Amino acid sequence: MxxxxxxxxxxxxxxxxxxxxxxxxxxxxxxxxxxxxxxxxxxxxxxxxxxxxxxxxxxxxxxxxxxxxxxxxxxxxxxxxxxxxxxxxxxxxxxxxxxxxxxxxxxxxxxxxxxxxxxxxxxxxxxxxxxxxxxxxxxxxxxxxxxxxxxxxxxxxxxxxxxxxxxxxxxxxVDENEYHFQENPVLKSQYRIANHEKVIVHISNFRKVKRVEDVIYAFKKITNRVPSKLLLIGDGPEYSEIYQLVQDLNLHNNVLFLGKQKNVAEILSIADLKLLLSEKESFGLVILEAMACGVPCIGSNVGGIPEVITNNYNGFITELGDIDMVANKAIQLLTDDKLWQQFSEHGIEHVKRNFxxxxxxxxxxxxxxxxxxxx
Ligand code: GMT
Known part of the structure; x- marks a missing residue:
């Protein structure tokens, strides 16, 4: 030893x-x-x-x-x-x-x-x-x-x-004891999210490189087609810019700013999709955490992200800054239950096997x- x-x-x-x-x-x-x-x-x-x-x-x-x-x-x-x-x-x-x-x-x-x-x-x-x-x-x-x-x-x-x-x-x-699907039948309603609404999550330290604004713009397009809510977890330098953007785009009823959270796995367990659209990301640990909880991810074609998400198998890789591509892939995934289920299972398996x-x-x-x- x-x-x-x-x-x-x-x-x-x-x-x-x-x-x-x-x-x-x-x-x-x-x-x-x-x-x-x-x-x-x-x-x-x-x-x-x-x-x-x-x-x-x-x-x-x-x-x-x-x-x-x-x-x-x-x-x-x-x-x-x-x-x-x-x-x-x-x-x-x-x-x-x-x-x-x-x-x-x-x-x-x-x-x-x-x-x-x-x-x-x-x-x-x-x-x-x-x-x-x-x-x-x-x-x-x-x-x-x-x-x-x-x-x-x-x-x-x-x-x-x-x-x-x-x-x-x-x-x-990931710590498998913490990051796995955790059933909480009341959490969605506690956040005032209707049962039929999809839940999209973004987690970061709100640094400029995370391009949280791309998440907001993509979400606007998604929510126009699929009733959904966006949960933003974390805090950092861009927080107030993003807060203002959400107001300006009239999305304040659909975007929840949760700040820093401890039991992220429990929140991830009510999510249907995770977005990480950074311009720099050597790995993207939050993707792994989401996948381990059965949440399919969309990430940008940057740094180590494509080593974590296998495109079209357990999530989607999109080109940096291509908001339309993110929205289209998200809508495809959120409206196709069979595809969603496959991605979710593939993600859990991928984390277990490789990470x-x-x-x-x-x-x-x-x-x-x-x-x-x-x-
Ligand atoms: O992303 C950050 O701003 C935080 C930074 C850190 O030091 O924790 O994250 C870096 O290390 C993580 C753990 O290896 C990786 O998952 C992140 O991708 C990496 N961030 C960047 O490369 C921007």
């Missing part, structure tokens, strides 16, 4: 979910897990005797204009490597977590291997600030092993950073073994 440190952004977000769920799965296998994060990961909601939490505290010294979070993290990592004798430090994101881990490895006396998982945000950061290229490249090249959540992300990372290093694809997964937690856990454990054996 190994001692494994994990660093991620512990707040809401796919990478935080994956890092925390992986930690829990590894702990169940008997490994000793040490989360090194700025706050308790939000999915760490019960007591596990072999999961420890090391909080990174940032002091606001008057001499510094900015509190040095990354250095505080590196220092905490080095402390945990030495005191706990970590075998592996698994960090999520090259920037800044792999950089901090490399610094911590230099500082620590105990030998540790660094595994870095890329979730796409490093590439987004690079798109905004080219001056960080060498830093991100350094983080990846000096990790002992690197994984990415889709083939598309591997290709993009190698092209943009001009690196040769092996990057293994380890897909994201089940046992399979992905095994892939990570094998990678840890290989990294440690490579010396």
């Amino acid at each position: 190994k001692k494994i440190g994990i660093t991620c952004y512990p707040t809401v977000g796919g990478s935080g979910v994956i890092a925390t769920e992986l930690g829990k799965l590894l702990a169940k296998q008997g490994h000793e897990i040490h989360f090194i994060t700025s706050s308790l990961p939000f999915r760490l909601n019960s007591v596990y005797s072999n999961i420890y939490f090391h909080e990174v505290e940032i002091n606001h010294y008057p001499v510094f204009q900015y509190p040095p979070y990354d250095l505080a993290l590196a220092s905490k990592m080095a402390e945990v490597i030495d005191t706990q004798k970590l075998d592996i430090l698994h960090v999520h994101y090259a920037m800044p977590h792999a950089i901090c881990a490399i610094l911590a490895r230099d500082i620590a006396k105990h030998d540790v291997k660094i595994v870095t998982t890329l979730h796409g945000t490093d590439i987004t950061v690079l798109g905004i600030d080219k001056s960080l290229k060498k830093m991100i490249k350094h983080g990846i090249e000096n990790s002992d092993a690197v994984t990415a959540v889709s083939n598309s992300l591997v290709k993009q990372t190698k092209e943009m950073l001009e690196i040769e290093k092996d990057i293994e694809v380890v897909y994201n997964f 089940n937690s046992k399979k992905i856990l095994h892939q990570y454990e094998q990678l840890y073994d290989k990294t440690l054996n490579d010396g």
Whole structure:
């Protein structure tokens, strides 16, 4: 059994979910897990005797204009490597977590291997600030092993950073105990949705790249043909723009803003369709969560989305920004019960076969073994 440190952004977000769920799965296998994060990961909601939490505290010294979070993290990592004798430090994101881990490895006396998982945000950061290229490249090249959540992300990372290093694809997964169809006969009526109305869902952090406005425009076309309601789950920078758009399009009676929600599987279980029309998406964990609950998805032909949705089998892939295509496919699916049932069953099966937690856990454990054996 190994001692494994994990660093991620512990707040809401796919990478935080994956890092925390992986930690829990590894702990169940008997490994000793040490989360090194700025706050308790939000999915760490019960007591596990072999999961420890090391909080990174940032002091606001008057001499510094900015509190040095990354250095505080590196220092905490080095402390945990030495005191706990970590075998592996698994960090999520090259920037800044792999950089901090490399610094911590230099500082620590105990030998540790660094595994870095890329979730796409490093590439987004690079798109905004080219001056960080060498830093991100350094983080990846000096990790002992690197994984990415889709083939598309591997290709993009190698092209943009001009690196040769092996990057293994380890897909994201869902916690099957949480993400499955959960019968709740009253929830639909509690939201004042009529029985005959279809339910369409969008879940995101409302960043610009999620193109929530495309979801709204597509929904307008759908609801003109199929009586339906749109549930928007999540919150973020574009929230008020979207709220205004919904008012302007006179859709306020049909669009429900639910904000951040905890028991998403229960809401997904009343949904008939999930839309993710992002312009950047290295994987799209919310698609997997929806599929696991039997909800067919329509996603844009971007990044890792086509690796998660198999077009015309368990959902539809549409071209970025093609609102008509989204609406037509949605109407086709929502008005054909047989097709809907097939997609729903294919989706559940697809998640079980390709993205089940046992399979992905095994892939990570094998990678840890290989990294440690490579010396
Ligand atoms: O999408 C976001 O804004 C959040 C971000 C994160 O760090 O959680 O998501 C990224 O990682 C997820 C987990 O691997 C992926 O499912 C998302 O596709 C990816 N987001 C982007 O690539 C934009």
